[in-house]
Amino acid sequence: MRHISLLEFQPGMVMDIVPPFSYIEKTNGTLVPETCRVNIDANGFMVSDKPYVKNDSKILLLGGSAIENLFIPADKRILARIETILASSGRDAKVYSAGVSDSHLLHMINLLLNKGIGLRPQCVVYYATPGLDIIANEADNSFWNSDHGINPLREAKEEVKIKFRESFANKGGFKDEKKLLQILCDVCKRFDIPLLMATWPLYGPVDAYMQKQHSNLDSFYQEEAQTSALNEVVRAIAREQKCGLIDLERSFADLEHGSYFYDWNHPNIKGCDLIASITSDAIKTLYLDKAIDNKGKLINLSPIIFRLELIFREILDNPDLVVTSSLTSHDVAEWDSLNNLRIIAAVEKRLAVQFTGPEVEKLTCVGDLAALIASKLQA
Missing domain, CATH: 1.10.1200.10 (ACP-like)
Structure with a gap:
């Protein structure tokens, strides 16, 4: 029997993990090989050690492995840093991360509908996932193409491996991406949940690390172009739907990529801290700081x-x-x-x-x- 796969960690799981050497050798040297504690709550969300306290604002992060931060120490992950930064400004929050490897926009919508809404978050933050969404945009039938391991509809216990591409031509024009982003916005509006939408940083100029990773730089340039196009879609939908925008592409535009990411896409400790800081500023300004009415209800600005x-x-x-x-x-x-x-x-x-x-x-x-x-x- 087939089922809709919710990409999540095993609920209630606690484990210590160390990045394997085979993984570290593919990085640019800014990933520190140390033991990282992973805490998963009863609902399959990654959480910090900070317990939820009544009246804490609940914040749900949607994204892929870039916000999963599996090989980053627990207190340095994006979710934990957001909690710390908000607390330092007098806003206590509990952050729940649904960031999981191989997740794309359709996975996130399924997850939001099936368990995210039940969390009753005061704010949802969606981070664009260029890798998988770009692959879906190139595939026939996009997110519903089973040949590329993208379709969330799967056989029971089926192991699916994503088939990555080496050429990109914006085949689908991100038409399905736009519609799914509109659905994401509509779901949040119908449940009265403020939504922040974030673009994702480009890699920028080719450096020695990227030259080593790509024997054919044409593929790199094509993927960069599609990431930029995807970010434009996110901006357009955020503006159209009147959602808050976190423009990480522009925030990182003048920064050296290798100082903030340990490979082409995954932030290191320094990158996690900056992303958390930018996200926290957006949350504070739009939803948590001065956006509260005289009845204590959050207002979407x-x-x-x-x-x-x-x-x-x-x-x-x-x-x-x-x-x-x-x-x-x-x-x-x-x-x-x-x-x-x-x-x-x-x-x-x-x-x-x-x-x-x-x-x-x-x-x-x-x-x-x-x-x-x-x-x-x-x-």
Whole structure:
């Protein structure tokens, strides 16, 4: 009998794991060979040693092996670092990671529907998984192609190995990817769960490590191009669906890849820390810091920031401006004191709110403005 395979660890499992030499020799030398504790809760999510305490915010991470961090020490993994960073700012959270090797977008949606919703998270963070999603985009019938080991529908106890590719041409145009991302957004909206969507970093310039890994660099360049195209899809859907965006591609664009990743895709300790920091900032600004109404309910600020972007683009005469919660006047040359007054006036008129002088003076970034607007609309 066939079944839908949920990619997950064995529930309740606790194990110590050391990266084997055969794995380490394929890295760039930034993966430290040490014993790493893996804790899996009763629902098959990877968790830290931090116990859940009543009133902790529950955060669910969706992704592949890049956020699984199997060979990273438990307290240095992305999930644990997010907990630590949020706690340092006065926000206690319990993070549950559904990141598992060989996971793609369809797997994540199945997982969210079958056990993620039951967790009742206050926030879901989806990290794009270029490797498997790009393979699906190239395959006939995409995510439902059984020949490539992609289809989640499998025979009982069937062992499936992914058939990787060496050439990429954007065969499917990411059409199914777009539809599945829309479904992911719709599921979260219907269950009133704020969703953050994250792009994934490109490798960047070819270095000695990548030259050693690829005898034919054409394949590398093709995959980089498709990763970039996939990230554009994530950005477009996040904007269309008014979800929060974590643009890891742009955050890592000017950084040396080998300092933050131990191979082409998996972050080392330093990379995990930076990804966790960027993710935590997005969570704090959009959902946990000032986005709480007078009844203690979390407010999703993404729709407000989306509307602010339209206003900012018009007032600043910059149609390509990307407005995020952390954006400040120091980041945009056109955002001077005069245009700031125009922005405030436009916001008051179009969103039917009124600000006091002291309220405006306290604003330091777009996130502050969005939170202030939310408080006015909730009043």
